[in-house]
Amino acid sequence: MIGKLKGLIDSIFKDHLIIDVGGVGYIVSCSSRTLHILPNIGEAVSLLIETHVREDSISLFGFMDQEEREWFRSLITVKGVGSKLALTILSHLSPSMVASSISIKDKNAFKQISGVGPKLADRIFTELKDKGGNFTSSPKVLNVSNNKTNEIMDDAISALLNLGYNGSESHMVVNNIIQKNQDVTLSELIKLSLKELAK
Structure with missing residues (x-):
């Protein structure tokens, strides 16, 4: 299983990038938040990786920090939230915003997210309510330390x-x-x- 990739950015697309590692191009899906703060094409990058293996495919999901990866892992445990929707949620909301929204059941935070209706939002709140507080104690924003x-x-x-x-x-x-x-x-x-x- 791949847990981390470090290489050069070959190309960046709407929902993924290709990382050149020793001449091998790895397709890595990311949230738009992560894609927007990547270095320029040709520059070095290091991403934490979540690897999903299926019978017909191997998919890689990339994250700049552990907090975003942990929320990705938590979100996909909710019935109805697949990997694509989890990345969509993390594209709209930072990890700390996801945590605080779940803690206070802020449905407005999820209204703008395509694919998350009221019922699914309630399921996310219910199944992840105990995890919201675990992440709010150390909020992080990519590339900003304060x-x-x-x-x-x-x-x-x-x-x-x-x-x-x-x-x-x-x-x-x-x-x-x-x-x-x-x-x-x-x-x-x-x-x-x-x-x-x-x-």
């Missing part, structure tokens, strides 16, 4: 989701703004994000 910045980023994305904006686009815009200015306040971050999303 915990205060992590909280501001999650709050800004949540606000944009509530306003009806797409989760993956919101995360990309917010992440880009924070990368340029990690001292930005929440209100400033939301205003700048709305300006970018309106373009």
Whole structure:
């Protein structure tokens, strides 16, 4: 089983990338959050890997950190949540947002996610309610080390989701703004994000 891949980025697509490891290209599916913060094509990358083996295929799923991989593993244990939908959820919500949404049964957080209806959302809340608190204690945002910045980023994305904006686009815009200015306040971050999303 493959648990980690380190190599060069050969190409990046909408829902996956190809990592060149010693001349062998591995197709790795990722959340849009992970794909948006990858290094450039031709540069080195290291991803944690979840390997799924079936009779007719071997699928690789990549994550920048352990927290996202753990939530992926937890989500696919819920009946009705396959690997593709789990990545869709993690594309819209950061791991800490998934945890907090499950802890407080925030259905609004899942409204924008295609494939997650009210019944499935209830099933996720019920089956993973004991795991929500386990992950909220150490929230992480990819490429950002400051915990205060992590909280501001999650709050800004949540606000944009509530306003009806797409989760993956919101995360990309917010992440880009924070990368340029990690001292930005929440209100400033939301205003700048709305300006970018309106373009």
